[in-house]
Amino acid sequence: MRKHIFNPGPSVLPVEVLQEASEAVVELNGSGESVLEISHRGKTFEGVVAEAKALVKELLGLGEDYDVLFLQGGASLQFCMVPMNFLNESETAAYADTGTWASKAIKEAKLFGKVDVVASSKAQNYNHIPKGFEVPGTAKYFHITTNNTIYGTQFHRFPESPVLYFADMSSDFLSREIPASKFDLIYAGAQKNVGPAGVTLVVLRKELLKRIDKVLPSMLDYRVFVENDSLYNTPCVFGIYVCLLTLRWLRKKGGLKAIEKINETKAARLYEVIDRHPLYKGHAAKEDRSKMNVVFTLSCPELEGAFLEACTKAGIVGIKGHRSVGGFRASLYNALPLESVTALCEVMEEFAASHQPSSKERVSGV
Ligand code: PMP
Numbered sequence: 001m002r003k004h005i006f007n008p009g010p011s012v013l014p015v016e017v018l019q020e021a022s023e024a025v026v027e028l029n030g031s032g033e034s035v036l037e038i039s040h041r042g043k044t045f046e047g048v049v050a051e052a053k054a055l056v057k058e059l060l061g062l063g064e065d066y067d068v069l070f071l072q073g074g075a076s077l078q079f080c081m082v083p084m085n086f087l088n089e090s091e092t093a094a095y096a097d098t099g100t101w102a103s104k105a106i107k108e109a110k111l112f113g114k115v116d117v118v119a120s121s122k123a124q125n126y127n128h129i130p131k132g133f134e135v136p137g138t139a140k141y142f143h144i145t146t147n148n149t150i151y152g153t154q155f156h157r158f159p160e161s162p163v164l165y166f167a168d169m170s171s172d173f174l175s176r177e178i179p180a181s182k183f184d185l186i187y188a189g190a191q192k193n194v195g196p197a198g199v200t201l202v203v204l205r206k207e208l209l210k211r212i213d214k215v216l217p218s219m220l221d222y223r224v225f226v227e228n229d230s231l232y233n234t235p236c237v238f239g240i241y242v243c244l245l246t247l248r249w250l251r252k253k254g255g256l257k258a259i260e261k262i263n264e265t266k267a268a269r270l271y272e273v274i275d276r277h278p279l280y281k282g283h284a285a286k287e288d289r290s291k292m293n294v295v296f297t298l299s300c301p302e303l304e305g306a307f308l309e310a311c312t313k314a315g316i317v318g319i320k321g322h323r324s325v326g327g328f329r330a331s332l333y334n335a336l337p338l339e340s341v342t343a344l345c346e347v348m349e350e351f352a353a354s355h356q357p358s359s360k361e362r363v364s365g366v
Contacts, residue, residue: 001316002015003316003317004314004315004316004317004336004339004340004343004344005317005318005336005340006316006317006318006319006329006330006331006332006336006344007233007317007331008011008149008171008192008293008318008322008329008331009149009170009171009189009191009192009197009333010107010191010196010197011192011248011318011331011332011336012198012333012335012336012340013195013242013335014246014249016245016249016333017242017245017246017249017335020245021035021238021241021245021337022274023243024296025238026230026243028044028051029134031044035237035238035241036237036238038219038237040231040235040237041231041235042079044076045162045237045241046229046231048241048244049070049229049230049231049235049240051244052068052070052240052243052278053067053068053070053230055244055247055248055250055251056068056174056201056203056247057203058251058255058337059247059251059255059256060174060178060180060203060249060256061180061181061350062180062181062203065112065205065207066181066203066204066205066206066286067203067204067206067226068202068203069200069201069202069203069204069222069225069226070199070200070201070209070230070235070236070239070240070243070339071199071200071201071202071225072198072199072200072232072235072236073187073200074106074189074197074200075101075168075170075187075188075200077200078168078187078200078202078260079104079105079108079109079168079222080108080111081222082109082113082141082143082166082185083108083109083111083112083113083189083352084112084206084216084220085212085213085216085220085221085222086140086141086164086166086212086358087109087112087140087141087213088112088113088140088214089112089113089142090113090114091114091116091140092113092114092115092116092136092138092139092140093108093109093114093115093116093139093140093141093142094115094116094117094118094135094136094139094141094143094144094163094259095115095116095117095118095142095143095144096117096118096119096120096125096130096133096142096143096144096145096159097114097117097119097120097121097122098119098120098121098129098130098144098148098151098153098155099121099126099145099148099149099150099151099153100148100150100151100241100324101145101149101150101168101170102143102144102145102148102149102168103122105143105145105168106308109143109342112318113140114248116136118133118134118135118136118139118142119131119133119159121153123328125151125283125324125325126148126150126151126153127151127153127283127284127285128153128284128285128288129153129154129155129156129285129288130190131159132249133159135161135162135163136158136159136162136163137162137163137213137322140163140164141162141163141164141165141166141184142161142163142164142165142166143166143167143168144158144159144166144167144168145167145168145170146158146167146168146169146172146178147169147171147172147290147292147293148169148290148293149170149171149192149292149293149331150293150295150322150324150329151283151284151295151324151325152282152283152284152289152290152293152294152329153284153285153287153288153289153290154172154222154288154291154292156287156288156289158178158179158182161182164184164185164186164208164211165182165183165184166183166184166185166186166187167183167186167187167318168188169186169187170188170189170192171188171192171193171290171293171331171333172192172193172290172291172354173186173188173192173193173194173201174193174194174247174250174259174290174334175193175256175259175260175263175291175292175333175334176256176259176260176263176291177256177257177260178202178256181201184204184205185202185203185204185208186201186202186203186204187200187201187202187203188200188201190239190243190330192242192292192333193237193246193333193334194245194246194247195240195242195246196238196239196242196243196246197234197239198239199235199236199239199240199243202222202225204222204226206226208222209222209223218232219232219233237268249254249335250334254352259334262334262338263291263292263334264291264333265338266291266336266341267289267290267291267292267294267332268315269338269342269345270294270330270332270341270342270344270345273345273348274294274296274315274344274348277348277349277352278299279298279299279300279303279351279352279355279356280296280298280299280348280352281296281297281298281299281327282294282295282296282299283295283296283325283327284295291332292331292332292333293329293330293331293332294329294330294331294332295321295325295326295327295328295329296327296328296330297321297326297327297328298327298328300355301326301327303351303355304325304328306333306351307328307351307356308320310312310330310347310350310351311344311347314343314344314346314347316340316344316347317345318331319344330344341366
């Protein structure tokens, strides 16, 4: 029986996509070849890239002025590729530090230029999204992480940027309607909402390429990948094919508007259970709660093992929290069915009913 897959990434994919992908591994659309065997230079794969690209743009409502790249190296490579392409030694980039991934992006940017951390929630263990800060007009660009996978916080309103605007959207890419054209460059590892691990999507305003004024290694130069339509070297053929299937699935579901509604329902259901039982404590400030990664601890930490066991028994996998927060994290990406959230809520209800904490045992949350 299929499990309830709450993994933070790689994570759940639509069953239809898994079925179609597995058929294509044996034979791609009656072509006599497996998708694992086709040439990345052939017409078939060119069609896959072109359709996947067009779908990303269509879903985000972006036009001809944007390009979509399918790269490798994960979002982590983008942490360095972004400043390597756009930041020079004498320049300063503005970053919001909202979690582990944002701080890793900052660390890489410092290798290429100066970094102004214009906002940070580090002192509060990243339990909220900083607000009321300004991005200086002198910065080369401003970088945010739209959803903080580990801490379960999310930008629900994007701060204004007077300069080039870049975003790591790895864990909420294509999960909600966004004003995409506000951003000059968006990157995301595919392994949460778009496909399997091994593909990194970059959506960039073509005009941005004129701002790159240095010689770079080809594999780290956005211009090279735009000129070659993501096919400078051998790309992750199978991964991109599965991304295409997932993008088609998302469009069939009704696109971002429809998936956002479903994601909101899933998150609301889970947060409601967390808020109703004193046994559960949400990590993030309510107004900044992520609709993708729901992070919570138990007010009696000694019950964590028993809770995990109850989840495992119910076929729930992937909810153990990241070591920096502890507790639990339920990742509710696009392909996670509502039934899986219902199953988790049921376990939480039952567990809370049979393990009422006494007021003395309660530990105050952050
Ligand atoms: N950014 C965010 C927001 C992430 O959640 C992750 C991975 N969980 C990364 C970057 C790093 O991605 P990758 O492992 O693809 O390098």
